[in-house]
Amino acid sequence: xxxxxxxxxxxxxxxxxxxxxxxxxxxxxxxxxxxxxxxxxxxxxxxxxxxxxxxxxxxxxxxxxxxxxxxxxxxxxxxxxxxxxxxxxxxxxxxxxxxxxxxxxxxxxxxxxxxxxxxxxxxxxxxxxxxxxxxxxxxxxxxxxxxxxxxxxxxxxxxxxxxxxxxxxxxxxxxxxxxxxxxxxxxxxxxxxxxxxxxxxxxxxxxxxxxxxxxxxxxxxxxxxxxxxxxxxxxxxxxxxxxxxxxxxxxxxxxxxxxxxxxxxxxxxxxxxxxxxxxxxxxxxxxxxxxxxxxxxxxxxxxxxxxxxxxxxxxxxxxxxxxxxxxxxxxxxxxxxxxxxxxxxxxxxxxxxxxxxxxxxxxxxxxxxxxxxxxxxxxxxxxxxxxxxxxxxxxxxxxxxxxxxxxxxxxxxxxxxxx
Numbered sequence: 095x096x097x098x099x100x101x102x103x104x105x106x107x108x109x110x111x112x113x114x115x116x117x118x119x120x121x122x123x124x125x126x127x128x129x130x131x132x133x134x135x136x137x138x139x140x141x142x143x144x145x146x147x148x149x150x151x152x153x154x155x156x157x158x159x160x161x162x163x164x165x166x167x168x169x170x171x172x173x174x175x176x177x178x179x180x181x182x183x184x185x186x187x188x189x190x191x192x193x194x195x196x197x198x199x200x201x202x203x204x205x206x207x208x209x210x211x212x213x214x215x216x217x218x219x220x221x222x223x224x225x226x227x228x229x230x231x232x233x234x235x236x237x238x239x240x241x242x243x244x245x246x247x248x249x250x251x252x253x254x255x256x257x258x259x260x261x262x263x264x265x266x267x268x269x270x271x272x273x274x275x276x277x278x279x280x281x282x283x284x285x286x287x288x289x290x291x292x293x294x295x296x297x298x299x300x301x302x303x304x305x306x307x308x309x310x311x312x313x314x315x316x317x318x319x320x321x322x323x324x325x326x327x328x329x330x331x332x333x334x335x336x337x338x339x340x341x342x343x344x345x346x347x348x349x350x351x352x353x354x355x356x357x358x359x360x361x362x363x364x365x366x367x368x369x370x371x372x373x374x375x376x377x378x379x380x381x382x383x384x385x386x387x388x389x390x391x392x393x394x395x396x397x398x399x400x401x402x403x404x405x406x407x408x409x410x411x412x413x414x415x416x417x418x419x420x421x422x423x424x425x426x427x428x429x430x431x432x433x434x435x436x437x438x439x440x441x442x443x444x445x446x447x448x449x450x451x452x453x454x455x456x457x458x459x460x461x462x463x464x465x466x467x468x469x470x471x472x473x474x475x476x477x478x479x480x481x482x483x484x485x486x487x488x489x490x491x492x493x494x495x496x497x498x499x500x501x502x503x504x505x506x507x508x509x510x511x512x513x
């Protein structure tokens with residue numbers, strides 16, 4: 095019997111000839127990732143277990159992106175602890191303020207993660223890298239510590255759910271809308287511990303940015319990982335970034351799927367996830383009159399140059415509505431620089447936006463845009479749980495960059511066709 099792309103990648107990282115869903119395996123990792131929240135815990139566990147040297151200084155990656163630039167003394171101490179460990183271990187991939195980006199945008203951009211890789215990260219949105227045709231999933235800090243020591247991690251092989259996209263997307267519909275639509279359809283546990291494999295004729299219409307967005311949010315459906323079969327778009331993206339060998343995998347024709355979901359994207363309009371769960375999704379035509387106080391455009395979900403171009407195209411020669419705080423967060427320094435060169439930053443500033451250096455701060459309610467009691471925000475981030483971006487009495491509405499930008503101008507949740 096054949097194997098899915100997820101099963102093939104997992105198998106190639108073991109000494110097994112084949113495997114099947116439900117098996118418990120030990121697998122070799124290509125990249126082990128931590129950030130300024132999760133890595134200090136893992137480093138402490140690494141020390142406690144007697145760790146002296148990481149298994150491979152090229153494969154352990156530390157990214158201080160959540161509370162950086164440091165928002166307070168505690169976050170400064172966290173980052174100092176991680177920085178000193180990175181120096182001690184001579185890690186190849188450690189990026190500090192001024193060169194760092196939001197981890198799940200930076201690693202693909204820099205060619206650190208590649209097709210066919212097995213990637214673990216002490217961050218739930220590590221699943222982003224499945225867009226490249228890699229197996230990527232989040233783990234706890236203790237698993238990350240063990241991987242830093244041994245270069246291995248254990249898994250239960252997941253079943254695979256196949257999502258087949260067909261049809262042509264409407265104007266303003268993006269990868270964010272497709273994944274919100276799916277989560278709204280199957281629920282936050284609809285893919286629990288499954289691999290979500292995305293295929294179909296529509297895939298060719300999706301840029302790498304769209305694919306990264308979709309893979310980023312599969313965790314919000316409970317999935318273990320999300321993955322795309324590499325194609326010409328993947329090849330073009332990877333060819334100019336890769337500095338080491340990589341492999342393209344496909345699913346066998348006779349592989350087994352736990353479920354197959356067919357989606358005609360031509361009927362999907364821009365989507366909005368209402369509080370306080372990502373599955374509480376409505377089409378933009380069903381939103382109603384929802385006044386807002388803040389808009390955040392950025393994050394590991396939608397902070398790429400393609401997202402900023404969409405937002406700038408809507409915001410050009412317009413201003414954020416009175417009383418609306420507009421915050422733009424390019425996901426990496428490279429994206430920031432490109433946006434500057436293309437004139438996008440000037441458009442944002444003219445629209446009365448605050449433009450931030452790359453940081454996860456606003457997304458998790460840490461800094462750079464914390465919400466007060468009773469405030470509402472439209473955000474291109476990935477979670478809208480109670481208190482996610484600030485006070486427990488605040489509300490977060492998730493949307494793509496087109497809806498976010500239009501909402502900033504109109505002062506209420508709205509699609510760009512209303513401008």
